[in-house]
Amino acid sequence: MSPDLNSEVNATETTNIGSTEITKIQDQDQDPKFSDSTAIVDTLSTDFTFQHKIVWKNVIAYSIFHIFGLVGTYMAFSVYGKLLTSIFALFTGIICGLGLTVGAHRLFTHKAFKATIATRRVLMLMFILNGQNSLWEWIRDHRQHHKYSDTDADPHNASRGFFFSHVGWLLSRKHPLVFKYGKDIDMSDIEADSWIMFQKKHFLLIYVLISILLPCIVPVLLWNERPLLSLLIMYFGRATVNLNATWSINSLAHISGMRPYDKKLFPVQNKFVSFITLGEGWHNYHHAFPWDYRSAEFNTSVRFATTVIDFCAKRGWIYDLKFAKEESVKRRIVRTGDNSHPKYGNPDEFKGTETLWNFWNSPSNPTYRTKDYKPGPITITREGYVLFDNEKKVK
Numbered sequence: 001m002s003p004d005l006n007s008e009v010n011a012t013e014t015t016n017i018g019s020t021e022i023t024k025i026q027d028q029d030q031d032p033k034f035s036d037s038t039a040i041v042d043t044l045s046t047d048f049t050f051q052h053k054i055v056w057k058n059v060i061a062y063s064i065f066h067i068f069g070l071v072g073t074y075m076a077f078s079v080y081g082k083l084l085t086s087i088f089a090l091f092t093g094i095i096c097g098l099g100l101t102v103g104a105h106r107l108f109t110h111k112a113f114k115a116t117i118a119t120r121r122v123l124m125l126m127f128i129l130n131g132q133n134s135l136w137e138w139i140r141d142h143r144q145h146h147k148y149s150d151t152d153a154d155p156h157n158a159s160r161g162f163f164f165s166h167v168g169w170l171l172s173r174k175h176p177l178v179f180k181y182g183k184d185i186d187m188s189d190i191e192a193d194s195w196i197m198f199q200k201k202h203f204l205l206i207y208v209l210i211s212i213l214l215p216c217i218v219p220v221l222l223w224n225e226r227p228l229l230s231l232l233i234m235y236f237g238r239a240t241v242n243l244n245a246t247w248s249i250n251s252l253a254h255i256s257g258m259r260p261y262d263k264k265l266f267p268v269q270n271k272f273v274s275f276i277t278l279g280e281g282w283h284n285y286h287h288a289f290p291w292d293y294r295s296a297e298f299n300t301s302v303r304f305a306t307t308v309i310d311f312c313a314k315r316g317w318i319y320d321l322k323f324a325k326e327e328s329v330k331r332r333i334v335r336t337g338d339n340s341h342p343k344y345g346n347p348d349e350f351k352g353t354e355t356l357w358n359f360w361n362s363p364s365n366p367t368y369r370t371k372d373y374k375p376g377p378i379t380i381t382r383e384g385y386v387l388f389d390n391e392k393k394v395k
Protein backbone atom coordinates (compact mmCIF):
# COMPACT_ATOMS: atom_id res chain seq x y z
CA MET A 1 0.00 0.00 0.00
CA SER A 2 1.78 3.12 -1.16
CA PRO A 3 -0.64 5.93 -2.00
CA ASP A 4 0.44 9.17 -3.67
CA LEU A 5 1.00 12.35 -1.72
CA ASN A 6 -2.00 13.15 0.43
CA SER A 7 -4.03 10.27 -0.97
CA GLU A 8 -6.53 8.77 1.41
CA VAL A 9 -6.52 5.30 2.88
CA ASN A 10 -9.70 3.47 3.73
CA ALA A 11 -9.95 2.41 7.35
CA THR A 12 -10.53 -1.19 6.39
CA GLU A 13 -7.27 -1.48 4.45
CA THR A 14 -4.47 -3.14 6.30
CA THR A 15 -0.82 -2.79 7.16
CA ASN A 16 1.31 -5.39 8.88
CA ILE A 17 1.17 -3.50 12.13
CA GLY A 18 -1.53 -2.83 14.64
CA SER A 19 -5.20 -3.29 15.02
CA THR A 20 -6.15 -2.33 11.44
CA GLU A 21 -5.69 -6.01 10.62
CA ILE A 22 -8.46 -6.75 13.04
CA THR A 23 -10.83 -4.48 11.15
CA LYS A 24 -10.08 -6.20 7.88
CA ILE A 25 -10.67 -9.67 9.22
CA GLN A 26 -13.82 -8.53 10.91
CA ASP A 27 -15.20 -7.03 7.71
CA GLN A 28 -14.50 -10.23 5.84
CA ASP A 29 -15.95 -12.48 8.46
CA GLN A 30 -19.02 -11.08 10.17
CA ASP A 31 -19.83 -14.41 11.77
CA PRO A 32 -16.45 -15.40 13.13
CA LYS A 33 -16.41 -19.13 12.60
CA PHE A 34 -12.81 -19.67 11.69
CA SER A 35 -11.93 -21.63 8.59
CA ASP A 36 -8.93 -23.96 8.70
CA SER A 37 -6.55 -21.24 7.52
CA THR A 38 -7.57 -18.96 10.36
CA ALA A 39 -7.67 -21.64 13.06
CA ILE A 40 -6.81 -20.34 16.52
CA VAL A 41 -3.34 -21.37 17.66
CA ASP A 42 -2.89 -19.30 20.83
CA THR A 43 -4.74 -16.97 23.16
CA LEU A 44 -3.04 -14.08 24.90
CA SER A 45 -4.15 -12.05 27.89
CA THR A 46 -2.56 -10.97 31.17
CA ASP A 47 -1.74 -13.58 33.78
CA PHE A 48 -2.07 -11.62 37.00
CA THR A 49 -0.58 -14.45 39.06
CA PHE A 50 2.73 -14.02 37.19
CA GLN A 51 5.40 -12.12 39.15
CA HIS A 52 8.03 -10.32 37.08
CA LYS A 53 11.55 -11.02 38.36
CA ILE A 54 13.19 -7.73 39.34
CA VAL A 55 16.63 -7.08 37.75
CA TRP A 56 18.42 -5.21 40.55
CA LYS A 57 21.31 -3.94 38.47
CA ASN A 58 18.80 -2.15 36.22
CA VAL A 59 17.01 -0.74 39.28
CA ILE A 60 20.31 0.65 40.61
CA ALA A 61 21.41 1.98 37.17
CA TYR A 62 18.08 3.72 36.42
CA SER A 63 17.91 5.10 39.99
CA ILE A 64 21.40 6.63 39.79
CA PHE A 65 20.64 7.96 36.30
CA HIS A 66 17.47 9.63 37.58
CA ILE A 67 19.25 11.17 40.58
CA PHE A 68 21.81 12.78 38.26
CA GLY A 69 18.93 13.61 35.89
CA LEU A 70 17.03 15.48 38.62
CA VAL A 71 20.18 17.37 39.59
CA GLY A 72 20.80 18.25 35.91
CA THR A 73 17.20 19.42 35.44
CA TYR A 74 17.49 21.58 38.56
CA MET A 75 20.77 23.06 37.26
CA ALA A 76 19.04 23.98 33.98
CA PHE A 77 16.58 26.13 35.92
CA SER A 78 19.15 27.51 38.40
CA VAL A 79 21.82 30.21 38.20
CA TYR A 80 24.64 27.66 38.21
CA GLY A 81 24.55 26.98 34.47
CA LYS A 82 24.66 29.59 31.72
CA LEU A 83 21.33 30.66 30.20
CA LEU A 84 22.54 29.59 26.74
CA THR A 85 23.09 26.03 28.04
CA SER A 86 19.49 25.85 29.31
CA ILE A 87 18.14 27.16 25.98
CA PHE A 88 20.35 24.69 24.11
CA ALA A 89 19.07 21.84 26.34
CA LEU A 90 15.47 22.75 25.48
CA PHE A 91 16.32 22.94 21.76
CA THR A 92 18.13 19.56 21.89
CA GLY A 93 15.18 18.04 23.78
CA ILE A 94 12.79 19.09 20.99
CA ILE A 95 15.18 17.75 18.30
CA CYS A 96 15.36 14.46 20.24
CA GLY A 97 11.55 14.36 20.54
CA LEU A 98 11.14 14.83 16.79
CA GLY A 99 13.70 12.07 16.16
CA LEU A 100 11.47 9.78 18.23
CA THR A 101 8.03 10.80 16.98
CA VAL A 102 8.64 11.65 13.32
CA GLY A 103 11.57 9.25 12.82
CA ALA A 104 11.54 6.14 15.01
CA HIS A 105 7.78 6.05 15.50
CA ARG A 106 5.85 7.27 12.46
CA LEU A 107 8.45 6.68 9.70
CA PHE A 108 10.50 3.65 10.72
CA THR A 109 8.00 1.68 12.86
CA HIS A 110 4.67 2.43 11.18
CA LYS A 111 5.80 3.37 7.65
CA ALA A 112 3.16 6.14 7.75
CA PHE A 113 5.02 8.02 5.02
CA LYS A 114 8.15 7.75 2.90
CA ALA A 115 11.22 9.96 3.16
CA THR A 116 14.25 10.75 1.02
CA ILE A 117 17.48 9.01 1.99
CA ALA A 118 18.88 12.25 3.46
CA THR A 119 15.73 12.75 5.57
CA ARG A 120 15.90 9.16 6.85
CA ARG A 121 19.53 9.66 7.90
CA VAL A 122 18.85 12.99 9.64
CA LEU A 123 15.86 11.52 11.51
CA MET A 124 17.95 8.52 12.54
CA LEU A 125 20.69 10.80 13.94
CA MET A 126 18.04 12.81 15.80
CA PHE A 127 16.78 9.55 17.31
CA ILE A 128 20.29 8.43 18.33
CA LEU A 129 20.82 11.79 20.08
CA ASN A 130 18.17 10.65 22.61
CA GLY A 131 20.41 7.90 23.97
CA GLN A 132 17.66 5.27 24.07
CA ASN A 133 17.94 1.70 22.69
CA SER A 134 19.25 0.85 19.24
CA LEU A 135 16.76 1.94 16.58
CA TRP A 136 16.27 -1.71 15.58
CA GLU A 137 15.29 -2.70 19.13
CA TRP A 138 13.04 0.36 19.58
CA ILE A 139 11.12 -0.50 16.39
CA ARG A 140 10.82 -4.21 17.30
CA ASP A 141 9.46 -3.36 20.77
CA HIS A 142 6.97 -0.87 19.39
CA ARG A 143 5.70 -3.15 16.61
CA GLN A 144 5.27 -5.87 19.22
CA HIS A 145 3.45 -3.41 21.50
CA HIS A 146 0.91 -2.65 18.76
CA LYS A 147 0.45 -6.24 17.68
CA TYR A 148 -0.09 -7.70 21.15
CA SER A 149 -1.24 -4.56 23.00
CA ASP A 150 -1.75 -4.88 26.74
CA THR A 151 -1.24 -8.63 26.98
CA ASP A 152 1.72 -10.57 28.37
CA ALA A 153 3.33 -10.55 24.89
CA ASP A 154 3.43 -6.70 24.96
CA PRO A 155 6.85 -5.58 26.36
CA HIS A 156 5.21 -2.78 28.41
CA ASN A 157 1.84 -4.39 29.07
CA ALA A 158 -0.26 -1.52 30.51
CA SER A 159 -2.72 -4.02 32.03
CA ARG A 160 -0.09 -4.31 34.77
CA GLY A 161 -0.53 -0.69 35.72
CA PHE A 162 1.14 2.70 35.55
CA PHE A 163 4.50 1.82 37.09
CA PHE A 164 5.11 -1.35 35.06
CA SER A 165 4.20 0.26 31.72
CA HIS A 166 6.17 3.43 32.53
CA VAL A 167 9.50 2.02 33.68
CA GLY A 168 8.89 -1.27 35.54
CA TRP A 169 9.22 -3.26 32.33
CA LEU A 170 12.83 -2.05 32.05
CA LEU A 171 13.57 -3.01 35.66
CA SER A 172 12.42 -6.63 35.41
CA ARG A 173 12.92 -9.69 33.25
CA LYS A 174 10.65 -9.82 30.21
CA HIS A 175 7.64 -12.14 30.35
CA PRO A 176 8.41 -15.41 28.45
CA LEU A 177 5.68 -14.52 25.92
CA VAL A 178 7.51 -11.29 25.02
CA PHE A 179 10.52 -13.43 24.00
CA LYS A 180 8.33 -15.97 22.20
CA TYR A 181 6.31 -13.50 20.11
CA GLY A 182 9.16 -10.98 19.70
CA LYS A 183 10.89 -13.43 17.39
CA ASP A 184 7.95 -13.32 14.95
CA ILE A 185 7.89 -9.54 14.47
CA ASP A 186 8.62 -8.73 10.82
CA MET A 187 11.76 -6.58 10.73
CA SER A 188 12.80 -7.31 7.13
CA ASP A 189 12.35 -3.70 5.95
CA ILE A 190 14.48 -2.43 8.85
CA GLU A 191 17.16 -5.08 8.41
CA ALA A 192 17.52 -3.98 4.77
CA ASP A 193 18.73 -0.54 6.00
CA SER A 194 22.51 -0.81 6.45
CA TRP A 195 22.69 2.35 8.62
CA ILE A 196 20.21 0.94 11.14
CA MET A 197 22.09 -2.37 11.28
CA PHE A 198 25.40 -0.50 11.65
CA GLN A 199 24.03 1.37 14.68
CA LYS A 200 22.76 -1.90 16.17
CA LYS A 201 26.20 -3.49 15.77
CA HIS A 202 28.22 -0.54 17.13
CA PHE A 203 25.61 0.66 19.61
CA LEU A 204 27.91 1.52 22.53
CA LEU A 205 30.51 3.47 20.55
CA ILE A 206 27.83 5.47 18.70
CA TYR A 207 26.00 6.07 22.01
CA VAL A 208 29.09 7.56 23.65
CA LEU A 209 29.96 9.74 20.64
CA ILE A 210 26.51 11.01 19.57
CA SER A 211 24.28 10.66 22.65
CA ILE A 212 26.79 11.87 25.27
CA LEU A 213 29.82 13.63 23.78
CA LEU A 214 28.24 15.62 20.93
CA PRO A 215 25.53 17.47 22.92
CA CYS A 216 27.84 18.03 25.92
CA ILE A 217 30.82 19.41 23.98
CA VAL A 218 28.88 22.17 22.19
CA PRO A 219 28.23 24.39 25.28
CA VAL A 220 31.84 23.86 26.44
CA LEU A 221 33.36 24.88 23.11
CA LEU A 222 30.95 27.63 22.05
CA TRP A 223 30.17 29.52 25.27
CA ASN A 224 32.65 28.14 27.82
CA GLU A 225 30.18 26.18 29.94
CA ARG A 226 31.82 24.13 32.71
CA PRO A 227 32.19 20.50 31.46
CA LEU A 228 30.54 18.96 34.55
CA LEU A 229 27.54 21.28 34.31
CA SER A 230 27.23 20.57 30.60
CA LEU A 231 27.23 16.82 31.31
CA LEU A 232 24.58 17.19 34.04
CA ILE A 233 22.26 19.43 32.01
CA MET A 234 22.81 18.31 28.42
CA TYR A 235 23.05 14.57 29.07
CA PHE A 236 21.53 13.49 32.40
CA GLY A 237 18.88 16.22 32.74
CA ARG A 238 17.85 16.36 29.09
CA ALA A 239 17.78 12.53 28.71
CA THR A 240 15.75 12.05 31.91
CA VAL A 241 13.07 14.47 30.71
CA ASN A 242 12.98 12.92 27.21
CA LEU A 243 12.83 9.38 28.63
CA ASN A 244 9.96 10.10 30.99
CA ALA A 245 8.02 11.94 28.28
CA THR A 246 8.41 8.91 25.98
CA TRP A 247 7.46 6.46 28.75
CA SER A 248 4.33 8.49 29.53
CA ILE A 249 2.91 7.36 26.16
CA ASN A 250 3.15 3.74 27.34
CA SER A 251 1.76 4.52 30.80
CA LEU A 252 -0.47 7.64 31.05
CA ALA A 253 -1.74 7.42 27.45
CA HIS A 254 -2.88 3.86 28.14
CA ILE A 255 -4.57 4.78 31.41
CA SER A 256 -6.01 8.25 31.86
CA GLY A 257 -8.42 9.56 29.21
CA MET A 258 -11.31 8.74 26.87
CA ARG A 259 -11.68 6.15 24.11
CA PRO A 260 -13.72 7.92 21.40
CA TYR A 261 -12.48 5.73 18.51
CA ASP A 262 -12.49 2.25 20.03
CA LYS A 263 -13.58 1.52 23.59
CA LYS A 264 -12.21 -2.02 23.37
CA LEU A 265 -8.67 -0.70 22.89
CA PHE A 266 -6.87 0.05 26.14
CA PRO A 267 -5.05 3.24 24.95
CA VAL A 268 -6.73 6.61 25.54
CA GLN A 269 -6.69 10.26 24.38
CA ASN A 270 -4.47 12.30 26.70
CA LYS A 271 -3.79 15.99 26.03
CA PHE A 272 -1.07 16.34 28.67
CA VAL A 273 0.92 13.49 27.11
CA SER A 274 0.40 15.09 23.69
CA PHE A 275 1.83 18.34 25.00
CA ILE A 276 5.01 16.80 26.42
CA THR A 277 5.56 14.45 23.45
CA LEU A 278 4.90 16.91 20.60
CA GLY A 279 1.55 15.28 19.73
CA GLU A 280 1.82 11.56 20.54
CA GLY A 281 -0.81 11.39 23.28
CA TRP A 282 -3.85 10.90 21.02
CA HIS A 283 -3.26 7.25 21.62
CA ASN A 284 -6.74 5.74 21.22
CA TYR A 285 -6.76 7.16 17.67
CA HIS A 286 -3.21 5.98 17.06
CA HIS A 287 -3.95 2.38 18.07
CA ALA A 288 -7.12 2.45 15.93
CA PHE A 289 -5.26 3.88 12.89
CA PRO A 290 -1.55 3.12 13.51
CA TRP A 291 -0.55 3.86 9.91
CA ASP A 292 -1.99 7.42 9.92
CA TYR A 293 0.96 9.85 9.70
CA ARG A 294 -0.81 12.39 11.94
CA SER A 295 -1.21 9.98 14.91
CA ALA A 296 -4.38 11.99 15.56
CA GLU A 297 -7.56 13.03 13.85
CA PHE A 298 -7.50 15.95 11.42
CA ASN A 299 -7.56 19.39 13.11
CA THR A 300 -6.57 17.99 16.50
CA SER A 301 -4.81 20.58 18.66
CA VAL A 302 -1.30 19.91 20.02
CA ARG A 303 0.23 18.33 16.93
CA PHE A 304 3.71 19.80 16.61
CA ALA A 305 5.27 16.66 15.06
CA THR A 306 2.53 16.57 12.41
CA THR A 307 3.16 20.24 11.59
CA VAL A 308 6.85 19.41 11.09
CA ILE A 309 5.94 16.47 8.81
CA ASP A 310 3.65 18.74 6.74
CA PHE A 311 6.49 21.29 6.51
CA CYS A 312 8.90 18.61 5.25
CA ALA A 313 6.28 17.22 2.81
CA LYS A 314 5.86 20.67 1.20
CA ARG A 315 9.61 20.66 0.48
CA GLY A 316 9.58 17.11 -0.93
CA TRP A 317 11.69 15.63 1.90
CA ILE A 318 8.74 13.46 2.93
CA TYR A 319 6.11 11.97 0.60
CA ASP A 320 3.36 9.31 0.22
CA LEU A 321 1.68 10.25 3.50
CA LYS A 322 -1.07 7.90 4.65
CA PHE A 323 -4.10 9.15 6.53
CA ALA A 324 -7.66 8.02 7.24
CA LYS A 325 -10.63 9.65 5.48
CA GLU A 326 -13.00 11.49 7.79
CA GLU A 327 -15.77 9.14 6.63
CA SER A 328 -13.71 6.10 7.70
CA VAL A 329 -12.92 7.68 11.06
CA LYS A 330 -16.58 8.53 11.58
CA ARG A 331 -17.63 4.93 10.79
CA ARG A 332 -15.12 3.62 13.32
CA ILE A 333 -16.31 6.09 15.99
CA VAL A 334 -19.96 5.14 15.51
CA ARG A 335 -19.16 1.41 15.43
CA THR A 336 -16.66 1.05 18.27
CA GLY A 337 -16.25 4.39 20.10
CA ASP A 338 -17.22 5.10 23.71
CA ASN A 339 -19.49 8.01 22.62
CA SER A 340 -17.10 10.66 24.01
CA HIS A 341 -16.21 12.03 20.54
CA PRO A 342 -17.26 15.72 20.43
CA LYS A 343 -18.68 15.52 16.88
CA TYR A 344 -19.78 11.93 16.26
CA GLY A 345 -20.22 10.69 19.83
CA ASN A 346 -23.38 10.69 21.91
CA PRO A 347 -23.08 12.35 25.34
CA ASP A 348 -26.32 10.69 26.52
CA GLU A 349 -24.86 7.24 25.87
CA PHE A 350 -21.38 8.00 27.23
CA LYS A 351 -20.87 6.12 30.47
CA GLY A 352 -17.21 7.00 31.03
CA THR A 353 -14.24 4.83 30.23
CA GLU A 354 -11.62 6.43 32.45
CA THR A 355 -9.41 3.79 33.91
CA LEU A 356 -9.52 2.97 37.58
CA TRP A 357 -6.03 3.34 38.99
CA ASN A 358 -4.41 0.84 41.27
CA PHE A 359 -0.85 2.08 41.23
CA TRP A 360 0.45 0.83 44.54
CA ASN A 361 -0.98 -2.68 44.59
CA SER A 362 2.33 -4.41 44.01
CA PRO A 363 5.26 -2.76 42.25
CA SER A 364 6.19 -5.95 40.38
CA ASN A 365 2.66 -6.97 39.55
CA PRO A 366 0.17 -4.12 39.83
CA THR A 367 -3.31 -4.66 38.46
CA TYR A 368 -6.17 -2.39 37.61
CA ARG A 369 -9.25 -2.39 35.43
CA THR A 370 -11.28 0.08 33.43
CA LYS A 371 -14.95 0.37 34.25
CA ASP A 372 -16.06 -1.60 31.18
CA TYR A 373 -12.87 -3.16 29.86
CA LYS A 374 -11.31 -6.50 30.74
CA PRO A 375 -7.83 -6.77 29.17
CA GLY A 376 -7.59 -9.47 26.49
CA PRO A 377 -7.67 -12.17 25.57
CA ILE A 378 -6.15 -11.77 22.13
CA THR A 379 -6.50 -14.67 19.75
CA ILE A 380 -3.68 -15.62 17.38
CA THR A 381 -4.75 -17.45 14.23
CA ARG A 382 -2.70 -19.77 12.07
CA GLU A 383 -2.23 -17.03 9.47
CA GLY A 384 -0.69 -14.80 12.10
CA TYR A 385 -3.67 -12.47 12.45
CA VAL A 386 -4.44 -11.06 15.83
CA LEU A 387 -8.01 -10.80 17.03
CA PHE A 388 -9.23 -9.25 20.24
CA ASP A 389 -11.72 -11.68 21.67
CA ASN A 390 -14.16 -8.94 22.65
CA GLU A 391 -13.80 -7.36 19.17
CA LYS A 392 -15.74 -10.29 17.72
CA LYS A 393 -18.76 -9.26 19.70
CA VAL A 394 -18.93 -5.81 18.09
CA LYS A 395 -22.10 -5.60 16.00
Ligand SMILES: [Zn+2]
Nearest residue numbers: 249250267283
Ligand atom coordinates in the same frame (compact mmCIF):
# COMPACT_ATOMS: atom_id res chain seq x y z
ZN1 LIG B 1 0.41 2.24 22.91
Ligand SMILES: [Zn+2]
Nearest residue numbers: 142146286290
Ligand atom coordinates in the same frame (compact mmCIF):
# COMPACT_ATOMS: atom_id res chain seq x y z
ZN1 LIG C 1 2.73 3.42 17.45
